[in-house]
Amino acid sequence: MQLFADLLDALSYQPARNGKLRLIEDYLRHAPDPDRGYALAALCGELELPSLKPAALRDMTMARVDPELFGWSYDYVGDLAETIALIWPVADGATHVPPRLSDVVERLRLSARAEAIMLMSGWLDGLDATGRWALLKLAAGALRVGVSARLAKTALAGIGAVSLEEIEELWPQHEPPYTALISWVLGGEKPAARNTLGFRPLMLSHPIEESDFANLAPHDFCAEWKWDGIRVQVAAGGGQTRLYSRAGEDISGAFPDLIEHVDFEAVLDGELLVAKPIDGEIEDASFNDLQQRLNRKKPSPALLVSNPAHVRLYDALIIGNEDVRPLPLRERRQRLEAWYGERSRPRFDLSPLIQFADWSELALLRADARAGGIEGLMLKRWESPYIAGRVKGHWFKWKRDALTIDAVLMYAQRGHGKRSSFYSDFTFGCWRPMTDETGAPGRELVPVGKAYSGFTDEELKKLDRWVRNNTVERFGPVRVLSPGLVAEFEFDSVHESTRHKSGLALRFPRFHRIRWDKPANEADEVETLKKLMS
Numbered sequence: 001m002q003l004f005a006d007l008l009d010a011l012s013y014q015p016a017r018n019g020k021l022r023l024i025e026d027y028l029r030h031a032p033d034p035d036r037g038y039a040l041a042a043l044c045g046e047l048e049l050p051s052l053k054p055a056a057l058r059d060m061t062m063a064r065v066d067p068e069l070f071g072w073s074y075d076y077v078g079d080l081a082e083t084i085a086l087i088w089p090v091a092d093g094a095t096h097v098p099p100r101l102s103d104v105v106e107r108l109r110l111s112a113r114a115e116a117i118m119l120m121s122g123w124l125d126g127l128d129a130t131g132r133w134a135l136l137k138l139a140a141g142a143l144r145v146g147v148s149a150r151l152a153k154t155a156l157a158g159i160g161a162v163s164l165e166e167i168e169e170l171w172p173q174h175e176p177p178y179t180a181l182i183s184w185v186l187g188g189e190k191p192a193a194r195n196t197l198g199f200r201p202l203m204l205s206h207p208i209e210e211s212d213f214a215n216l217a218p219h220d221f222c223a224e225w226k227w228d229g230i231r232v233q234v235a236a237g238g239g240q241t242r243l244y245s246r247a248g249e250d251i252s253g254a255f256p257d258l259i260e261h262v263d264f265e266a267v268l269d270g271e272l273l274v275a276k277p278i279d280g281e282i283e284d285a286s287f288n289d290l291q292q293r294l295n296r297k298k299p300s301p302a303l304l305v306s307n308p309a310h311v312r313l314y315d316a317l318i319i320g321n322e323d324v325r326p327l328p329l330r331e332r333r334q335r336l337e338a339w340y341g342e343r344s345r346p347r348f349d350l351s352p353l354i355q356f357a358d359w360s361e362l363a364l365l366r367a368d369a370r371a372g373g374i375e376g377l378m379l380k381r382w383e384s385p386y387i388a389g390r391v392k393g394h395w396f397k398w399k400r401d402a403l404t405i406d407a408v409l410m411y412a413q414r415g416h417g418k419r420s421s422f423y424s425d426f427t428f429g430c431w432r433p434m435t436d437e438t439g440a441p442g443r444e445l446v447p448v449g450k451a452y453s454g455f456t457d458e459e460l461k462k463l464d465r466w467v468r469n470n471t472v473e474r475f476g477p478v479r480v481l482s483p484g485l486v487a488e489f490e491f492d493s494v495h496e497s498t499r500h501k502s503g504l505a506l507r508f509p510r511f512h513r514i515r516w517d518k519p520a521n522e523a524d525e526v527e528t529l530k531k532l533m534s
Helices: 002-012 017-030 035-043 054-062 067-077 080-087 101-109 113-125 129-140 149-158 164-173 179-185 210-215 287-291 301-306 329-340 359-367 457-469 526-530
Strands: 221-226 230-237 240-245 266-278 281-284 309-319 348-350 376-381 395-399 403-414 423-435 441-451 471-475 478-481 486-491 493-496 504-507 510-515
Touching: 002 017, 002 035, 002 129, 017 035, 017 149, 035 101, 035 149, 035 179, 054 067, 054 080, 054 113, 054 129, 067 080, 080 129, 101 113, 101 129, 113 129, 149 164, 149 179, 164 179, 221 329, 221 395, 230 309, 266 287, 287 493, 287 504, 309 329, 329 348, 359 376, 403 441, 423 457, 423 486, 423 526, 441 486, 441 504, 441 526, 457 471, 457 510, 486 504, 504 526
Parallel strands: 309 348
Antiparallel strands: 221 376, 230 240, 230 266, 266 281, 266 309, 376 395, 403 423, 403 478, 403 486, 423 441, 471 478, 486 510, 493 504
């Protein structure tokens, strides 16, 4: 466990991608089985434990620590796991015997809540502060050390002679602690595929830059819309069907209305969307509507009717028994169109190609993307084979321009990992008309979004200093701020939301620039946001 704790601690302070890779690779080379497999699963977010709720962890700690002291400490530190790790008093007579990571995982899997709390107390006694922090993060199910599943798998590929693409193809067919998979990467026998429905790594795109167009010939590329859904892979054969997310997660159970219409053998690439009746016609609904279907293991019958799912296809990996990935896109598209045209394909349609003569003509079409509720454009080289991963020069995404608004910082909270000492998570708001108790008209700030990215390290320090000097009230780890600082925020789109006081929700908000020069009363109004709604 201590080796895993040291890894998490080092990762949380390592900002560079290559630096994180080296740390994970070193751990995987030196950690024993099955610990390293469980660590890999935790980093990939695939370690299923009956997570202990924050309230249970707080109660466990306050059984040993004065509640007032705990409250003040949590208020200062801002992170529950870090607070407990630092304040935890080791029981009298306890010996410093760190548990093995595999013991922690396997015993927590079999434990009820009360037993899990007893186990946690004993393990915390045997670890140092870093070990306690890692254990608590693991048990709570939120590592937050800046490592994606793909980065962790890339590190696994880095310790052997097996490619990342080969690992990703077999990954969904194995479960933690991945002993056979790791053995193969290190030179052992390749595990046999259990079925033909494993996930095939997707081909990914790069954002296109203005300077790229000078080196790209329009006739070498096809164009299609960048649909506002989620990327999926449909794999069907032998009477079975799997629906995978872009990360290879099996999400079939969440979309039974789609799965029941699959009566073919193929592996297809496309965009998962939901439909809605709009002006008497069934049309693509917004991403906000799709979100109601995501992360639900078993959707309700009402939701299946109100938000029916479908897939817009734009590529094929396998058709029948033929692997078409080595073929150029032009031929794959022809095969896909021929396959689609054989008979009716309920819940599936084809992403249409956009005809254009030059980049300027395509730019005009892109300018209208937002009006159509579309994210932008995709440019794909006709001669590209289907290559797993993000290979430069083949596929490009040309997203619509971001929307911006000036808003006032209202609340702040400390971040996580290397940001745990800084106020880096912000709630921001816009003005809305109101009447006071006397009936006089006025304005009030209402929250419209949260953001924690888009600023430099130097700006983070200035923001943190400003928060400390302009806090007017405290609610636990949250600081209420004097309405004095405006920032310009970028976001992708704005939608109606019953969960927020403003009635609105922003998609992917982030800082664009801090307006130290702008008075708070000149920030935008909620009405301005409403005019930007998709």
